[in-house]
Amino acid sequence: MARRVPALLAAAILAVALPLGAQAEEGKLKIGFMATLSGPPAALGQHMRDGFQLGVKELGGKLGGIPTEVVVEDDELKPDVAVNKVRKLLESDQVDIVVGVVFSNVMMAIAKPVTDAEKILISPNAGPSPLAGKGCNPYFFSVSYQNDQNHEVMGKYAQDKGWTKVALIAPNYQAGKDALAGFKRFYKGDVAEEIYTQVNQQDFSAELAKIAAAEPQAVYVFMPGGSGVNLVRQYRQAGLADRIPFLSAFTVDETTLPATKDAALGLFAGAQWAPNLDNPANKAFVAAFETEYGYEPALYAANGYDAAKLIDAAIRQAGGKADAETLKTAIRAAKWASVRGDFAWNKNNFPVQDFYLTEVVKRDDGKIVTSRVSTVFPHYGDAYADQCAMN
Numbered sequence: 528m529a530r531r532v533p534a535l536l537a538a539a540i541l542a543v544a545l546p547l548g549a550q551a552e553e554g555k556l557k558i559g560f561m562a563t564l565s566g567p568p569a570a571l572g573q574h575m576r577d578g579f580q581l582g583v584k585e586l587g588g589k590l591g592g593i594p595t596e597v598v599v600e601d602d603e604l605k606p607d608v609a610v611n612k613v614r615k616l617l618e619s620d621q622v623d624i625v626v627g628v629v630f631s632n633v634m635m636a637i638a639k640p641v642t643d644a645e646k647i648l649i650s651p652n653a654g655p656s657p658l659a660g661k662g663c664n665p666y667f668f669s670v671s672y673q674n675d676q677n678h679e680v681m682g683k684y685a686q687d688k689g690w691t692k693v694a695l696i697a698p699n700y701q702a703g704k705d706a707l708a709g710f711k712r713f714y715k716g717d718v719a720e721e722i723y724t725q726v727n728q729q730d731f732s733a734e735l736a737k738i739a740a741a742e743p744q745a746v747y748v749f750m751p752g753g754s755g756v757n758l759v760r761q762y763r764q765a766g767l768a769d770r771i772p773f774l775s776a777f778t779v780d781e782t783t784l785p786a787t788k789d790a791a792l793g794l795f796a797g798a799q800w801a802p803n804l805d806n807p808a809n810k811a812f813v814a815a816f817e818t819e820y821g822y823e824p825a826l827y828a829a830n831g832y833d834a835a836k837l838i839d840a841a842i843r844q845a846g847g848k849a850d851a852e853t854l855k856t857a858i859r860a861a862k863w864a865s866v867r868g869d870f871a872w873n874k875n876n877f878p879v880q881d882f883y884l885t886e887v888v889k890r891d892d893g894k895i896v897t898s899r900v901s902t903v904f905p906h907y908g909d910a911y912a913d914q915c916a917m918n
Contacts (some may be wrong), residue, residue: 533612535753536811538568540585541606548678550722551585553560553593554591554806555594555595555596556593556594556595556596556622556624556849557595557596557620557621557622557623557841558595558597558614558622558623558624558626558692558838559600559616559617559622559624559625559626559627560576560597560598560602560625560626560627561599561600561602561609561612561613561625561626561627561628561637562575562597562599562601562627562628562782563600563601563602563603563604563628563629563630563633564576564601564602565601565603566603566604566727566753567605567729567752567754568571568604568629568630568727568754568781569752570752570754570783571629571652571751571752571782571825571827572591572601572629573822573843574781574782574825574828574831575627575629575651575828576599576825576831577824577828578596578651578827578829578830578831578832578833578834578835579597579651579814579817579831579834580831580835581819581820581832582831582832582833582834582835582836582839583595583814585815586835586836586839588838589742589847590690590835590838590839590849591838591839591841591842591843591847591849592843593842593849598616598620598622599669600613600616600627600632601613601833602627602628602629602630602637602746602844604629604630604726604727605633605895606632606637606735608615609628609633609636609637610636610637610640613637613641614640614863617641617644618638619868620866621839622646623646623647623849623851624646624649624849625637625641625646625647626648626649626651626831626834626838627648627650627651628650628651628652628653628654629751629827630700631653631700631701631705632700632702632726633653634650634653634658635655635658635786636657636659636719638658638662638667638893642664642666642667644725645666645849645851645852647666647668647854647858648889649668649669649670649834649838650667650668650669650670651671651831651833651834652827652836653662653674654669654674654676654909655672655701655702655705656674656675656701656705656708657698657701659673659761659875659877659909659914660911660912660914660915661756661914661915661916662705663875663876663914663916663917664876665855665876665917666851666855668858668872668904669876669877669878670830670837671799671826671878672877672878672880672882672909673877673909673911674701674702674705674706675705675706675708675712675909675910675911676709676794676797676799676904676907676909677708677776677777677882678705678706678707678708678776678797679709679710679712679713679797679904679910680750680797680798680882680884680903680904681714681774681775681796681884682709682710682711682713682747682796683903683904684795685710685745685747685802686715686716687715687906688745690744690745690759691716691717691718692717692741692742692743692748693718693719693721693723693743693744693745693747693774694717694718694720694738694741694743694745694747695715695722695746695748696724696734696747696749696758697722697723697744697746697748697750698724698725698726698750698754699723699724699725699726700726700750702749703723703749704723705751705786706776707721709745709746709910711912713734714747715722716720717841718745719738719741719743720737720741722734722737722738723872724881726754727752729753729757730761731757731758731761731762731808731850734760735762735765738771739765739771740768740782743771744745744771744772745774746767746771746772746773746854747774748764748773748775749775749776749777749778749779750777750778751777751839752782752783755777755783756783756786756787759773759779759787759794760790762789762790762913763790763791764790765895768794771797773794773795774794774795774796774797775794775795775796775797776797776798776915778796779795779796779887780789780796780825780826780827780897781802781824781896781897782825783826784897785822791895791897792888792889793887794886794887795885795886795887795900796884796885796897797882797883797885797903798826798882799826799867799878799880799883800826800829801826801897801898801899802823802896802897803896803898804866804867804899806864806866806868807870808865809866809867810819812824812829812832812866814887816828823894823896832855832866833863833865833866833867833870835860836863836864836865837858837863841854842857843864844857844858844860844861845857858872859876861878867880867881867882868881869906873908873909873912874879874912874915874918875911875915875917876917877912879906879907879908881902881904881905881906882903882904882905882907883901883903884901884903885898885899885900886898890899
């Protein structure tokens with residue numbers, strides 16, 4: 528029992544420091560932004576941060592008309608580090624809203640401290656199934672997707688292609704499990720191999736040998752960040768790309784393509800966004816992002832950008848109020864021009880939106896990017912919303 532006292536004491540201190548309805552510093556909005564900004568997956572967090580900060584910059588440094596300070600923290604892809612840093616954001620920095628994170632194991636660590644403090648938590652990426660279902664929370668909003676969904680796109684694609692034998696590979700953490708569960712929700716054929724790797728694994732020679740020996744008709748991959756770069760390179764080097772179609776989500780995108788280059792050409796992915804989506808908001812965003820940062824935005828950047836525009840729209844919807852009790856209603860009613868096109872909220876505070884099949888292509892200017900091929904799921908909500916008790 529003695530080992531529980533510090534945790535209980537910390538909770539009590541937090542409750543005193545952040546009473547119900549605590550307000551921001553008068554006339555100023557503080558956003559705590561947390562992402563993985565170091566190590567092999569750092570590019571994912573960089574895109575997400577840069578997209579968010581571009582959105583704030585375009586709004587003149589004000590969200591909802593309120594001068595805004597963004598306090599950025601690197602969670603280092605370590606849940607314990609993330610918890611300490613989010614407590615700093617809440618207690619020392621006294622932020623009004625927390626925006627983040629990239630990885631679902633980190634999200635599962637920080638969601639409770641933030642929502643217990645009755646602060647708004649907006650995710651521009653991680654969408655773990657527990658937070659979409661029974662663990663849904665009125666203070667938590669995903670402006671991205673539920674983890675399973677982009678993977679469901681590829682499961683549907685594989686099923687529609689008539690493939691009856693597919694190999695699966697993902698890292699062994701919550702998002703990896705959600706990924707393969709999502710793929711199998713729509714793919715009804717045989718699974719030749721279901722392989723879980725270490726998080727941040729870099730050498731896949733053993734796994735690729737196992738896949739080659741199984742002789743599947745396709746392989747489905749979820750491997751974000753630097754791990755995905757190595758896997759794509761090794762897949763191409765092993766000669767598998769020429770004989771076993773490579774399907775993925777969060778593996779071949781604008782965070783990894785600068786490193787994989789031509790090795791990724793022709794590979795497919797499921798996504799809720801692509802640079803070539805034909806709507807005015809998206810065209811303006813892609814052009815502004817490339818001008819501002821000198822590189823092509825990935826879906827993480829698009830989600831970060833949308834998160835900033837959502838907060839702006841919600842505060843305006845709330846008549847300039849930025850307290851959590853007002854915002855948790857205003858966010859659901861807020862309207863803004865999302866870069867993905869149509870956007871609606873499901874009952875669990877996750878999006879209802881279109882999902883696409885994308886392919887890696889080379890643009891006329893020589894840049895390698897993802898490109899929308901077709902719409903696989905129009906106006907699609909996640910599989911867990913019915914488990915959520917919120918109305």
